[in-house]
Structure formats: structure tokens, C-alpha cells
Amino acid sequence: MKLQLLVQHMINGLSLGALYALLAVGYTMVYGILKLINFAHGEIFMMGAFFTYFSITLFGFPWWLGMLAGIAGAALLGLLVDQIAYRPLRKAPKISALITAVGVSIFLQSLAIVVFGGVPKSFRGVYPAFFDKIFIIGGEIVEKRGRQVIVNGIRIPAMTIITFAVTGLALLLLWYILFRTRTGMAMRAIAMDSRAVSLMGINGNRIIALTFALGSAMAAVGAILWVGKYPQVWPIMGFMPGLKAFVAAVIGGIGSVSGAVIGGILLGFIEILAVGIMPSLAGYRDVFAFILLILLLSFKPNGIMGKKNLVKV
Amino acid sequence: MKRFVQVFLVVMVVFGTMLVAQNMDEIKVAAVFSMTGGASGYGRMTWEGVEIAWEMYPEVLGIPIDVYLIDTKSDKVEAANGVRRAIENDGVLAILGNIISGNSLAGGAVAEELKTAMVSPTSTSPLVTEGKKFVNRVCFIDAFQGQAAAKLMQELGNQKVAVFMDVEQDYSVALARFFEDTFTQSGGEVLYEYFKTGDQDFSAQVLDAIAKGAEAFYLPGYYQEVALICLQAYQNGFYGDLVSADGADAPETVEIAGEAVEGLFLTANYHPDAPAFNENAEEFLAAYEKKYPGEKPAAFAGLGFDAYMVLLKAIEMAGEPDREKVAQAIRQIKDFPGATGYITINEQGNAEKTVTVVRIENGQFVYDSMINP
Numbered sequence: 001m002k003l004q005l006l007v008q009h010m011i012n013g014l015s016l017g018a019l020y021a022l023l024a025v026g027y028t029m030v031y032g033i034l035k036l037i038n039f040a041h042g043e044i045f046m047m048g049a050f051f052t053y054f055s056i057t058l059f060g061f062p063w064w065l066g067m068l069a070g071i072a073g074a075a076l077l078g079l080l081v082d083q084i085a086y087r088p089l090r091k092a093p094k095i096s097a098l099i100t101a102v103g104v105s106i107f108l109q110s111l112a113i114v115v116f117g118g119v120p121k122s123f124r125g126v127y128p129a130f131f132d133k134i135f136i137i138g139g140e141i142v143e144k145r146g147r148q149v150i151v152n153g154i155r156i157p158a159m160t161i162i163t164f165a166v167t168g169l170a171l172l173l174l175w176y177i178l179f180r181t182r183t184g185m186a187m188r189a190i191a192m193d194s195r196a197v198s199l200m201g202i203n204g205n206r207i208i209a210l211t212f213a214l215g216s217a218m219a220a221v222g223a224i225l226w227v228g229k230y231p232q233v234w235p236i237m238g239f240m241p242g243l244k245a246f247v248a249a250v251i252g253g254i255g256s257v258s259g260a261v262i263g264g265i266l267l268g269f270i271e272i273l274a275v276g277i278m279p280s281l282a283g284y285r286d287v288f289a290f291i292l293l294i295l296l297l298s299f300k301p302n303g304i305m306g307k308k309n310l311v312k313v
Numbered sequence: 314m315k316r317f318v319q320v321f322l323v324v325m326v327v328f329g330t331m332l333v334a335q336n337m338d339e340i341k342v343a344a345v346f347s348m349t350g351g352a353s354g355y356g357r358m359t360w361e362g363v364e365i366a367w368e369m370y371p372e373v374l375g376i377p378i379d380v381y382l383i384d385t386k387s388d389k390v391e392a393a394n395g396v397r398r399a400i401e402n403d404g405v406l407a408i409l410g411n412i413i414s415g416n417s418l419a420g421g422a423v424a425e426e427l428k429t430a431m432v433s434p435t436s437t438s439p440l441v442t443e444g445k446k447f448v449n450r451v452c453f454i455d456a457f458q459g460q461a462a463a464k465l466m467q468e469l470g471n472q473k474v475a476v477f478m479d480v481e482q483d484y485s486v487a488l489a490r491f492f493e494d495t496f497t498q499s500g501g502e503v504l505y506e507y508f509k510t511g512d513q514d515f516s517a518q519v520l521d522a523i524a525k526g527a528e529a530f531y532l533p534g535y536y537q538e539v540a541l542i543c544l545q546a547y548q549n550g551f552y553g554d555l556v557s558a559d560g561a562d563a564p565e566t567v568e569i570a571g572e573a574v575e576g577l578f579l580t581a582n583y584h585p586d587a588p589a590f591n592e593n594a595e596e597f598l599a600a601y602e603k604k605y606p607g608e609k610p611a612a613f614a615g616l617g618f619d620a621y622m623v624l625l626k627a628i629e630m631a632g633e634p635d636r637e638k639v640a641q642a643i644r645q646i647k648d649f650p651g652a653t654g655y656i657t658i659n660e661q662g663n664a665e666k667t668v669t670v671v672r673i674e675n676g677q678f679v680y681d682s683m684i685n686p
Contacts, residue, residue, distance in 0.1 A: 005524050008549070012516040118349035118387075119357070120537055122568035134548055149552050157548055230513040230541060232569050236351075240511060275517035282518050283480030283507035 004138070007154055009276040010269070015160040015229070017268025018167040022222035023245030024252065024260035025174065026215030032191040032255040033211050035094055039101040040081055041219055042242015043108035048074035048220030049123075049233045050116055056126050063127050071220040078216025079209050087205065105242075112235035123231035131228055133158040163225045170221050171261060177214065178257065187211055191255070240286070244271075247293045253306025262304055267292065340378045340634050342624065343399035345410035345420055350387030351510065351537065352413045354563050355613050359412060359434050362610065362617025362652075365600045366625075373628045380409070380621070385416050392416035396423040396431070406634050407432065409620050413535075414438035414484040421448040430627070430640035434620035435613055437559065438483040442662035447640045449662035451619040451651065452559070455484065458580045459491025461668040461684040462531060462556050465578060466496060469554050473502045475527035477518065477542055479534045481510040488533030488558055508538060515542045519549045529554035536561045540569035547573035554578070562612050567676050578681065579671045583612035583653040586680040587669050591650035593622065598652075612653065619651035623658070 023045055030038045052070030055061045061069060085104045089097045139153020178184035186207045189197045198204050226241065227233055244267060252263025267289055274281070274288045281287075296303070344363055347356035360382065367380050383395040392411050399405045400423070408424055408431040411417040417436035424431040425445050433441060433450040437458060442448050466474055476492060479485035493503045504525055506518040519542065522530065530546060532539045532555060539561040546555070547570075556578040557566075566574055585598055597618050601610040624639075626649055631638035646658045654666045670681040 002524065005520055008520055009517060012514070012520075016514055113349050118351075118353035120354075120565060120569070122565060124569055124571050136550075139550075149550070151550060151552075153550070155548065155550055231544070232537065232541070232565075234537075236511075240513075272514070272517045276521060279506060279518060279521040281507070283478070283509050285509070285512070 004152060004154060005276070009272050011154070011156060011160060013269035013272035014265065015163045015268070016272060017265035018163050019222050019226050019229070019264075020241070020245050020248045020268050021261045021264025022167055022170060022218050022225070023241060024248040024264040025171070025257055026219045027246055027249040028252070028254055028257055028260040029187075029211050029215045031249070032257075033187060033194075033208055034086070034097070036086065036097045037101060037246065037254075038212075038215075039098075039242070039246075040085075040104035040108060041215070041245070042238035042240075043105050043112075044074050044078055044081070044216045044238070045219040045223045045226075045242060046112060046233075046235060046238030047077055047108065048216070048223035049227050049237065050112065051220070052224050052227070053121060053123060053126065053233050066126075067224050070224055071217050074220030074223070075213040075217040078212040078219075082209055082212040087208075090205075109235055109239070116235060118235060120232040120234035120237075123227040123233055126231075127228055131159055131162065135161075157229075159225070159228045162228070166221060166225060170218060174214070174218065174257065183207065183210060244286075244289055247289050251293060251296050251303055253303030256303070256305040259303055259305030266304075338376050340373065340376050340628070341403055341405040342378060342380045343383050343395075343403060343405045343408050343410070344380055345383045345385055345392060345395045345399065345408055345416075347387040347412040347416065348382060348384040350385075352387040352416075352535065354536065354565055355412045355435060356384075356387075358563070358611045358613035359617035359620075361601075361605070362434070362597075362614035362619075363409060363621050364617075365597065365604060365614070366618045366621035369596065369600060370622070370625055373625050374632070374634070376634065378625075383410075385411055385420070387413065387416065389415055389419040392420040393423050396420040397427070400424070400427045400429045405429070406628070406636060407624055407639055409434065409617075409624065411436060413482075414441055414487075415482065417441045417448070417450075418483065421445060424448060428640070429636050430624075430643055432620045432624050432643065434616040435559075436484075438487045439663075440483060440487070445662060449623075449643050449658055449664075451623050451653070451656055451658075451664050452582050452616050453666055453668060454663050455487040456491045458558050458668060459488045459493075459533070460495045461580045461670070462488070462533075462558065463492050463495035463499075463501070464684060465556060465580070465670060466529060466531065466554070467499060467501065469529065469556075469578075471501070471529040471554060473504070473527055474529045474531050475504050475506055475522035475525070476531045477506045477508060477515075477522075477534065479510055479538060480507050482534070484535075484560065485533045489531070492531055492533065508534075508542075510535070510538065512538060513541060515545045516549055518542075519546045519551060523549065523551055527553065529556065532557040532561065534558075534560055536563045536566045536569075540566045540574065543577060544570040544573040556580075559612060562671065562678070564611070567673060567678075571676075574673050575675075577673045579673075579678070580684070581612050581669045581671045582666075583610075583615040584669045584671050584678065584680045585609045587683070591655070593650045594652045615652040619653050619656060622651060623649060623656065 048070050051073035055069040056066035135156045136153040139150045186202050248263035248267045249260045252259030385392040411420045414436040417433045431448045437455045476489045478489040559581045562581045627642040630642040649656045657665045668684045672681040
């Protein structure tokens with residue numbers, strides 16, 4: 001494989017991985033605090049995309065306000081899901097909450113089909129034009145069919161740069177909340193021992209609700225970037241990314257935020273490179289993610305960052 | 314008061330008999346379509362055409378026709394169940410549907426088992442009618458669409474073509490194989506790239522095809538994926554010809570991919586600007602434009618219209634609403650003037666007809682040329 005091609009694959013893989021990472025963070029935070037795998041997370045991602053889409057196209061918000069509305073909407077939905085579906089089950093066996101999570105996922109998906117319709121909506125032109133710009137490094141100019149075009153250069157879409165920047169910022173903000181605020185400290189404390197925390201006079205349910213809101217907001221950020229890259233919104237768009245992000249969270253060590261980020265980026269990277277190296281298996285690319293999961297778990301059952309005494313959130 | 318009761322009873326009896334009579338004198342036809350799920354865009358467009366045909370010709374042999382929808386959710390199991398429910402519970406005379414090939418395979422097996430005619434408006438995989446006596450279609454089969462695309466690729470002067478095959482869709486696999494046969498026979502070279510329904514990222518496949526020196530891409534698939542492949546081909550610096558099939562013949566292709574699908578060729582069943590065929594085509598166009606002002610019908614609407622019209626013609630030819638007679642009559646149809654061209658249903662239940670080549674120019678689907686069988 002030529003170096004230029006390899007670099008291009010790596011750029012594409014990294015930008016996909018960054019999106020998985022944003023989604024994986026939400027899984028891992030909820031798991032850390034409640035020991036619950038929130039299968040509805042992929043649907044919150046989908047709803048975040050729809051909220052953004054409708055805020056901009058239907059209500060005529062400027063794009064940045066639409067994005068904020070999408071994030072706020074998803075956070076609110078995350079909160080609502082926790083209040084209605086999970087909170088009554090706090091003291092029930094873990095398996096009940098898990099099954100409820102699957103139910104919430106199916107409910108939200110079906111709701112989206114009924115309310116928004118099954119036809120994919122185009123997200124093109126919703127964001128301003130500079131989101132679609134492509135920067136080309138190197139390469140040579142040739143003429144093809146009367147057009148001057150550049151071939152063999154390394155191409156970096158503006159969306160990729162935005163994805164990196166926004167992912168970085170979002171994770172930085174998350175880190176700040178978790179490690180530099182009292183609420184963050186409470187979240188980490190609940191992950192360690194939820195009963196002891198309530199003895200300290202901290203309202204556990206409030207902190208859990210905040211965790212859901214924060215994780216859902218992260219998923220919405222991921223969704224906003226996702227539809228910039230793959231410009232269509234439809235009700236089952238969250239299913240596969242949600243599943244992949246779950247795999248990423250487990251690979252990284254579920255419960256660990258930095259693990260989720262590493263797992264997400266690794267997964268995106270491997271998915272793209274595997275197809276690049278073995279194009280004949282591209283039709284089965286999702287299998288790579290799960291093979292990676294099985295292999296990694298058989299050697300490191302706790303995931304990459306999943307050590308004992310780890311700070312969990 | 315007594316009088317009132319008498320009148321009331323008489324009215325009841327009259328209405329009652331009318332209801333019963335109506336039930337007996339009604340031909341039921343189920344449209345088993347994908348109205349939600351991945352292929353919902355096609356289902357809705359096809360249904361528009363069926364509705365127009367039904368409004369224009371609401372009865373046959375003097376008996377009113379009742380067409381109703383069953384949603385398959387684009388799912389094979391739902392498709393099979395829907396067909397069974399329509400035949401066994403609702404007692405339909407015939408089935409219109411299904412939309413995508415995978416669903417028609419599942420639903421067709423049931424129709425065959427229960428000896429009820431099925432007319433698919435849009436399923437193009439050869440397997441749909443293979444070895445079946447009751448399953449028919451009014452669109453062309455994949456074989457011909459793949460061959461037509463291969464001829465088109467040669468006319469455009471391409472020697473090495475990357476074929477993007479959706480390994481999950483019978484439709485895509487069949488088109489790709491027939492394309493390869495025709496294209497390599499005349500000295501061309503084919504390389505395969507694979508993907509799966511629902512995939513969003515095709516950058517790795519596109520880069521691989523470019524690195525291997527593909528001059529053009531053949532994209533037999535459905536619009537959700539085809540639009541994204543075109544978009545990512547554009548973003549990754551591919552400037553060769555793009556040829557797709559009727560699966561991408563939907564406005565969503567342009568909405569999603571924008572300038573990336575400029576110049577994309579499609580092998581299609583229908584285009585409103587193609588030289589007018591017959592009075593049915595004109596009537597259909599007029600009715601569509603009246604019902605949806607300012608819009609032009611997609612191929613799927615034309616095919617929906619034709620599926621209904623072919624079934625109507627078959628019922629007329631059979632002379633009575635009898636399931637087996639209607640099924641036999643469908644295969645006797647010759648040179649029927651449909652909205653999408655003259656349709657002959659052959660002994661295999663396949664339609665023999667012309668392929669229209671459509672090109673995307675300035676975001677519009679424009680008529681390009683015709684390819685004959």
C-alpha cells in the first residue's frame with residue numbers, strides 16, 4: 001500500500017473513531033454510575049440528529065443554535081428516559097433495567113418512524129457551505145473531461161477537522177466537569193459507592209439524572225458531527241453506531257472515560273484499515289469490530305483501561 | 314312511535330342488504346408494499362401510481378375494486394406474513410407487490426403456495442419469478458439492466474470498472490453479476506468492492522478502487538448507499554463516470570449527495586421526458602400532474618400504475634374474478650400500452666421492455682437515451 005493511501009485511510013479512520021468515542025463516553029458514564037448498559041443510547045444519538053435537523057429546517061434556527069438545540073433536546077430526552085424508565089427500577093435487579101433499556105430503544109425507534117417517517121431525510125445544505133470544503137495536500141493537477149482536477153493528493157474534508165476539534169473540546173469539557181467541579185466529584189463518588197454517597201448528604205438521583213443528561217449531550221454532539229459527514233437522518237441511524245460505540249466502550253474498559261475514547265478511536269481506525277487492507281471482506285466490515293472485541297476480551301477481560309481501583313464515572 | 318320503529322327497521326334492512334351486496338360484489342386487491350423502513354421511499358412512490366390508476370379505473374367487469382395497503386416494513390418476514398394474511402384472511406383476488414426483490418422473494422413463495430397471482434411493480438431480481446407460475450412483474454429484470462449498464466459503460470469508453478456490490482441485497486448481487494458477464498465478454502475488466510445495506514462509510518472502498526486504477530464505478534444499489542458512495546467518491550477525488558441502476562432513481566439521491574451525483578447515469582424503467590409511448594402514458598402524466606401539481610412522476614409511480622393496469626387487463630381477459638384464471642391471463646398480455654412502455658409478460662412472468670437511460674444534470678433527472686433488448 002502506498003504511503004499516501006495509508007495516510008488517507010488513517011485520516012478517514014480517525015475521524016470515524018472520534019465519532020465512536022463521543023458516543024462511547026455516554027455508555028461508559030452510565031455504566032460506571034448505575035452498572036446499566038443503556039441500550040437506548042444509540043436512539044438518543046438518532047433523536048439528537050433529528051432535533052438538530054428540525055430546529056434548523058423547520059423552525060429556521062441559525063445552524064449553531066440548531067446544534068445547541070439538538071444537544072439540549074437530547075440531554076432533556078436522556079433525563080426523561082432516566083426519570084420514566086430507569087428510576088423506578090433503581091432497586092430492582094440489574095437485568096430488569098437492562099431489559100427496560102432494550103425496550104426504551106425499540107420504543108424510541110418506533111416513535112421516530114411514526115412521527116418523523118421512515119424515509120431518510122437529507123441533511124445536505126442544512127449546515128453552511130464551508131462544512132463541505134475539502135483541503136488537498138500535495139497531488140498533481142491533471143485534466144479530465146475538460147476539468148482541471150487534482151489527483152493523488154491527501155484529502156482532508158473540513159468536516160474531519162471540525163470533528164477533531166469539536167471532539168477534543170467536548171472531551172475537555174467533560175474532563176473539566178468530572179474532575180474540577182463538585183458535581184463531577186459526586187459522580188465519581190457514586191461510581192465508587194452509591195450508598196456511602198447518600199450518607200454524605202448528596203442527592204443520588206439528581207447526580208444520576210445529570211450523568212444521563214451529560215452522556216446524552218455527548219451523544220448529540222456525536223450525532224451532529226455524524227450527519228455532517230454522512231448527510232442523512234433516519235430512525236434507525238443510531239442502531240449500528242450505538243452498537244459499535246458499546247463495543248468501543250467495552251474494548252476500552254467499560255466504566256472508564258479515557259478507555260471509551262481510546263476504544264472508540266481504535267475501533268474506527270481498525271474498521272477503515274481492515275477494509276483498506278482486505279477490500280474483499282468489506283461487505284462484512286461490522287464483523288471486524290466484533291472480532292476485535294472477542295480477541296481483546298479473551299486476553300484482557302477488563303478492557304484496555306479497565307484496571308481495578310480505577311476511577312469510575 | 315310505532316311508525317318510527319317501522320321506518321327504522323326498513324332502513325336497517327335496506328342498508329344491511331346493501332352492505333352484504335357490496336361485500337359480495339367487490340374485488341379485493343392487496344398492495345403489499347414497503348411503506349416504512351429502508352425501502353419506504355420506493356413504496357410510497359409506487360403507491361402514488363397505484364392510487365392514480367385506481368382513481369382512473371375504479372372498477373372492472375362492472376365490479377368495484379378495493380385496493381388496500383399492507384406495510385411490509387421492508388422486512389422479509391413481514392412481507393411473507395402480509396401476503397398470507399391478504400389471501401387467507403381477506404380473500405383477495407390478487408396481490409400487487411412487493412417492492413424490493415428480497416421481499417418479493419419471500420412474499421412470492423406464499424402467493425405461489427396459495428395459488429394467487431402477484432404482480433410486482435418494481436422487483437428486478439431474476440429469482441423473483443424463477444420457476445413460479447403466479448408471480449409476475451411489470452419492470453424489467455436485473456439481467457437486462459446489468460447488460461444495458463455494461464453497454465452504456467462501453468459507449469462511455471471505460472475499460473476498467475469497479476463494481477460496488479451490496480452483499481446483503483439480491484438485487485445488487487444480480488445486477489453486478491450480469492454486468493460483469495456482459496462487460497468482460499466484450500473485453501472489459503471488472504473489479505469488485507463490497508458493502509452492506511446500512512453502511513455509512515465507503516471511503517476505504519473508494520480509495521481502494523482509485524488505487525487499483527478503476528476508470529468508472531458501477532453502483533447497483535439502493536439510493537441510501539449509492540448517494541453516500543457518490544458523495545465519498547467525490548470527497549476522495551474520483552472523477553470518472555458513475556453509473557447506477559433504478560434503485561438510485563429517487564429524488565433523495567440528489568438531496569443527499571448534491572453536486573457529487575452530477576453526471577451520474579441511471580438505467581431506469583421510465584422517464585417522463587422520454588418520447589411518449591401511448592395514450593396511457595399521457596393520461597398517467599396528466600393525472601399525476603393534476604394530483605401533485607408541479608411535480609413529475611418518478612419511475613416507481615409509473616410502475617405502480619402499470620402493475621395495477623396489467624392486473625386490470627388480466628381480470629378483463631379472464632372474464633370473471635377467479636384467482637387461477639386471472640393468473641393465467643396475466644401471462645397472455647402482449648404489447649400492453651403501459652405508462653413505462655409497451656409491456657409483454659412472457660411465460661416466465663417477466664416483462665420484456667425498453668430500458669431508459671437517465672442522467673443527473675444540474676440536480677435534475679434528465680432523459681438521456683434508450684437501450685433496447
